[in-house]
Amino acid sequence: MVFIMKRTESNRLHETALEHLVGGVNSPVRAFKSVHGNPIYFERASGAIVTDVDGNELVDFVQSWGPLIHGHAHPKILEKVYQKMRDGTSFGAPHLGEIELARHVKRRFDHMDMVRFVSSGTEAVMSAIRLARGYTKREILVKFDGCYHGHVDSLMVKSGSGLATFGIANSPGIPKDTVATTLVAPLDDVGAVEYLFEEHGDEIAAVVIEPLPANNGLLIQSGAFLKRLRSLCDQHGALLIFDEVISGFRFKHGSYGQMCGVTPDISALGKVIGGGLPVGAYGARREIMENLSPLGPVYQAGTLSGNPLAMAAGCKTLELLDGPAYDYLESLGKILDENIEPVLAKHNYPIRLVRLGSLFWFSPGSGDPPKRADQISNDVGIFYADLHHGLLERGYMLAPSAYEIGFLSTAHEEIHITGMALALDELLTEMGAES
Ligand SMILES: *Cc1c(COP(=O)(O)O)cnc(C)c1O
Numbered sequence: 001m002v003f004i005m006k007r008t009e010s011n012r013l014h015e016t017a018l019e020h021l022v023g024g025v026n027s028p029v030r031a032f033k034s035v036h037g038n039p040i041y042f043e044r045a046s047g048a049i050v051t052d053v054d055g056n057e058l059v060d061f062v063q064s065w066g067p068l069i070h071g072h073a074h075p076k077i078l079e080k081v082y083q084k085m086r087d088g089t090s091f092g093a094p095h096l097g098e099i100e101l102a103r104h105v106k107r108r109f110d111h112m113d114m115v116r117f118v119s120s121g122t123e124a125v126m127s128a129i130r131l132a133r134g135y136t137k138r139e140i141l142v143k144f145d146g147c148y149h150g151h152v153d154s155l156m157v158k159s160g161s162g163l164a165t166f167g168i169a170n171s172p173g174i175p176k177d178t179v180a181t182t183l184v185a186p187l188d189d190v191g192a193v194e195y196l197f198e199e200h201g202d203e204i205a206a207v208v209i210e211p212l213p214a215n216n217g218l219l220i221q222s223g224a225f226l227k228r229l230r231s232l233c234d235q236h237g238a239l240l241i242f243d244e245v246i247s248g249f250r251f252k253h254g255s256y257g258q259m260c261g262v263t264p265d266i267s268a269l270g271k272v273i274g275g276g277l278p279v280g281a282y283g284a285r286r287e288i289m290e291n292l293s294p295l296g297p298v299y300q301a302g303t304l305s306g307n308p309l310a311m312a313a314g315c316k317t318l319e320l321l322d323g324p325a326y327d328y329l330e331s332l333g334k335i336l337d338e339n340i341e342p343v344l345a346k347h348n349y350p351i352r353l354v355r356l357g358s359l360f361w362f363s364p365g366s367g368d369p370p371k372r373a374d375q376i377s378n379d380v381g382i383f384y385a386d387l388h389h390g391l392l393e394r395g396y397m398l399a400p401s402a403y404e405i406g407f408l409s410t411a412h413e414e415i416h417i418t419g420m421a422l423a424l425d426e427l428l429t430e431m432g433a434e435s
Helices: 008-020 075-085 098-106 121-136 190-201 223-237 308-322 323-346 380-393 414-434
Strands: 044-045 051-052 057-060 114-118 142-145 180-185 204-209 239-241 266-269 280-284 350-356 359-362
Touching: 008 051, 051 266, 057 414, 075 308, 098 114, 098 180, 098 280, 098 308, 114 121, 114 223, 121 204, 121 239, 142 190, 190 204, 204 223, 223 239, 323 350, 323 414, 359 380, 380 414
Parallel strands: 142 180, 142 204, 204 239, 239 266
Antiparallel strands: 044 051, 051 057, 114 280, 266 280, 350 359
């Protein structure tokens, strides 16, 4: 593998980091394990551009893995945070900012009467599940193969092959008894979920799903599938939890659930809601939320929950997400389609671009995009490492994993996308000549 881009300083820092941090990172996906080379160490970032410690400037399509819908260091978000910071960085007491952000959230997620803020997406889903179990007085969860809900014990489970099964933990350290209450079904498979309800209907507390699964590629589900989940939950007295940590606030016409005409009982949020500061949230109708402490018996708390700086960043981020902002994101998405698809076709390269709004995925294969985890071909990583490396060397940064999606922000411009398409064309030409 040829490295043209200077990586001296990044590599040096990585060597040092390895002595202090596990694998040099604080979240495993950052480790570049499935692509060539070591992680790139960032120095600063602005808008769509990241500057690394070697002085390379890269067009960033990762955007902190989703939160930065307005790009890095947006001046108006920074200004609001600076302003709030002067009044104190953490209160551990109620303040106006929490009410303001709750109002913003309820405007988009109109099934929520009340909201509870936490500090990460993991915490949001974990707490939503406790609430659902407390409310229904049942224990079993149904989740889907290929949906990620954070590193919550009971959801770190994948399915066995074939028919939906009781889950086996993805990670050591998770008690068998914990995952024994988690059932796993394939996405896009109504029959499997019906079967689970037939067998365990009166024990199922909740079905939890990313209505737009975006952590294992972008596996766009049909509205009919989501509607069937809704009716099965209703029929059996289970709650439907939509994990919209990635999809929330990404679409002009409301939540992804709303776009599909399906109302969940509880929604879990994260990423965009904090505009780059740590915020998660969950919310539901009053009758469910009233079960939470201090109104009810289900306990959940957080020292930094509702943090004033994080609330301020979230409010400004959502304020800036007006109609024109969404239209702009969609126009960028169209530019992506129009520029990338012809390049892939020209080289007859076995990738299709899957895109919905400002989320996109270079999906291996051809024909209709996959809807289930097991439809993604196993050799996806092999071609992706070269693609990732080649684009990075040309100044375009995608996530260092074939299963991670790309993010457009309002800070991206046409030139960043047409530039990536040119780089891709050049790269595929070079790879074609080599093979
Ligand atoms: C990122 C993500 C999470 C976890 O959020 P963290 O803030 O990383 O804890 C949960 N669910 C979905 C759908 C996510 O995309």
